[in-house]
Amino acid sequence: MFYNLHDDIGNDIFEHKRDKANRLDDYHYPKFIKGKIKRSAIVCFFLGDENYDIMQEMIAYVYDQINKSQYFSFENDKKIQVFIAVEGMCPIDCDIKNRIKWLKQHKVKTASLVWNDNNKLACGAKSGNMPLSDLGIDAVKYLNEYDITIDISHLCEQGVYDVLKYSSKPIIATHSNAYEMCNHFRNLSDDLLIKIKEQNGIIGVVGVKSFVSNDHNLCNIKGLLLMIDYLKNLIGENNLAFGFDFMDYFGKDNSMIEGLKSCCECDELLTVLNDKYDNDFVSKICYQNVIDFFER
Ligand SMILES: [Zn+2]
Structure with a gap:
């Protein structure tokens, strides 16, 4: 099975x-089953100009849909266990303690301070390289306090060093690869990794694709395995x-590597992983490391 940290x-x-x-049950559930995705983040992303009303409306809707679902649950009592993830905290620009508390009450388990934007908390990797603001440092403190894991995948390098410094809890990069293997502004340096x-x-x-390899011929499972090896x-x-x-569900069929166009193809990825690596490592990377991390 897989635990997918970003969807x-x-x-x-x-x-x-x-x-x-x-749509969660009718469209996404059969695909999860086909791809053996048993646990997942359900991401709500905010690109930089959304306000707090929109954030609350979206998260409350998603929270409600998961609670109503036949198959998805925040607990381990149905087929698929999920949590809500926030990508981009631009709407949390004041009253941050209460707003972060509200996220926690709606089962948000991971949150990133920014998307590609530059907001009142921090600067995204696409927008420059700046330290966290004072408000950003406060946000780190309250995310720690409410036990929401900080996701640094979109943060600029200086911001990541700051989060490492100010966060009292371990952090997560939900969807980032190694910069040394593939030069993309969101991939992480060896030092940060x-x-x-x-x-x-x-x-x-x-x-x-753009995170897996700069070589067109390696934008496939072979390239993904080279990244994993590295x-x-x-x-x-x-x-x-x-x-x-x-x-794929946004109609962006060409963004993903060959052999991994949608979660349905994870089934075949699992076969490839099992052929190449021992069982212990396959279970660790596919789900166990994340389960252990959240338990810790
Ligand atoms: Zn992203």
Whole structure:
């Protein structure tokens, strides 16, 4: 089975609120079963100009849909166990303690301070390289206090060093690969990968072409395995996971590597992983490391 740390399904079901009210169960569930995804983040992303009302409306809707679902649950009592993840905290620009508390009350388990934008808390990797603001440092404190894991996948390098410094709890990069293997502004330097590991954090390997390889011929499963090998050699087996970041349901069929166009193909990925690696490592990277991380 797989634990997928990054899947933008929150935005997808919210966009289809009126025309496909049961999209989580009718459309996503069969695909999860086909791909053996048994646990997942349900991501709600915010690009930089959304306000707090929109954030609350989307998260409350997604929270409600999961509670109503036949198959998805926040607990381990149905077929698929999920949590809500926030990508981009631009709407949390004041009253941050109460707003973060509200996220916690709606089962948000991971949150990133920014998307690609530059907001009142921090600066995204696409927008420059700046330290966290004072408000951003406060946000780290309250995320720690409410036990919401900080996701640094979109943060600029200086911001990640700051989160490592100010966070009292281990952090997570839900969907980032190694910069040394693939030059993308969101991939992480060896130094950061090692520091995240040393703090007992998690790196979620992403399956988007531009993060897997700069070589067109390696934007496939072969390239993904080279990335996994590199990360495994650098930080070992106990801090790796997957955050695939599928986009097929947004109509972006060409963003993902060959052999991983949607979560349905995870089934075949599992076969490839089992052929190449021992059982212990396959279970660790596919789900066990994340389960252990959240339990800790
Ligand atoms: Zn993202």
